[in-house]
Amino acid sequence: MSSLDQLNDTCPAWANIFEVQRRKLRVLAVAQQPSGLTGRSYFLFINLRRDNLVAVFEEPDGHLPLCCVERHINPDASFCLHYNSTEPVQSAAMAREWWRSLGFYLNNQDYASRRRKWPMLAQLSHGDAAITQIQMEELAEPLGWKEEEVLAAIFRKRGWLGGRLPRLSKDKSSLVNLRSPCPRGCTRKHHPFRKSSCERLNCAEGCRRLHKPTLRADCPNRSVVESLVLLEHQRRAQEHEFFKSLKNSQVICCGTMDNCSLRQEEISN
Ligand SMILES: [Zn+2]
Ligand SMILES: [Zn+2]
Numbered sequence: 125m126s127s128l129d130q131l132n133d134t135c136p137a138w139a140n141i142f143e144v145q146r147r148k149l150r151v152l153a154v155a156q157q158p159s160g161l162t163g164r165s166y167f168l169f170i171n172l173r174r175d176n177l178v179a180v181f182e183e184p185d186g187h188l189p190l191c192c193v194e195r196h197i198n199p200d201a202s203f204c205l206h207y208n209s210t211e212p213v214q215s216a217a218m219a220r221e222w223w224r225s226l227g228f229y230l231n232n233q234d235y236a237s238r239r240r241k242w243p244m245l246a247q248l249s250h251g252d253a254a255i256t257q258i259q260m261e262e263l264a265e266p267l268g269w270k271e272e273e274v275l276a277a278i279f280r281k282r283g284w285l286g287g288r289l290p291r292l293s294k295d296k297s298s299l300v301n302l303r304s305p306c307p308r309g310c311t312r313k314h315h316p317f318r319k320s321s322c323e324r325l326n327c328a329e330g331c332r333r334l335h336k337p338t339l340r341a342d343c344p345n346r347s348v349v350e351s352l353v354l355l356e357h358q359r360r361a362q363e364h365e366f367f368k369s370l371k372n373s374q375v376i377c378c379g380t381m382d383n384c385s386l387r388q389e390e391i392s393n
């Protein structure tokens with residue numbers, strides 16, 4: 125059974141396959157919000173490529189630009205639904221998951237058309253940087269830092285990881301100056317809150333004591349803080365490489381988004 129057959133057999137109620145060809149399905153699909161509400165309708169086609177890979181595109185003269193890295197539309201106009209989304213669809217479960225991603229992806233496109241931004245929680249770094257971002261999320265999640273610290277830093281340039289990063293040693297394997305304040309801005313709490321001093325909030329409501337900055341050496345989450353800094357250095361370098369190679373292949377910014385890295389690269393180079 126080909127990827128296309130799998131998708132044809134599992135087509136959800138919000139999509140209508142109105143033409144089936146040997147290597148192509150033509151579909152009218154409606155954007156799906158997580159709440160169950162629906163958005164705009166899109167005329168799409170799904171192509172079967174070599175090695176049972178699939179790619180989905182919008183028909184010409186639709187809602188979307190032909191290519192936009194920020195909107196996860198590849199230079200060949202195919203959609204990037206999620207990391208590795210062109211993989212062969214080998215089971216009904218994978219096919220249902222593919223459709224689900226498509227519905228949310230279209231909803232993200234609706235959002236991008238209205239707000240000129242991609243929704244933060246659906247964001248994924250480009251190229252190899254995607255894998256680094258996932259590692260960062262996995263480190264941050266147990267501490268409750270994923271959304272407000274990692275994602276806000278990467279995609280909104282906010283917070284301690286979003287701006288200038290602490291310097292690395294020459295071989296780039298560690299941070300310099302262990303006796304400097306924790307880059308996350310952690311402060312010391314008095315007894316009995318000292319153990320959890322990585323919380324930036326006051327230890328107790330109404331506490332008026334001065335909470336001095338923690339040294340990085342003393343931060344209870346030192347290893348996570350250091351790993352996040354190292355990974356963010358790596359992620360930025362990987363994304364920079366990605367955009368450099370796009371620029372070299374003459375990919376240009378479509379102008380529909382506020383922050384397009386292709387445009388920023390043009391300015392900074
Ligand atoms: Zn664009
Ligand atoms: Zn206190």
Ligand SMILES: [Zn+2]
Pocket residue numbers: 306307308309310322338343344345346349
């Ligand atoms: Zn800290």
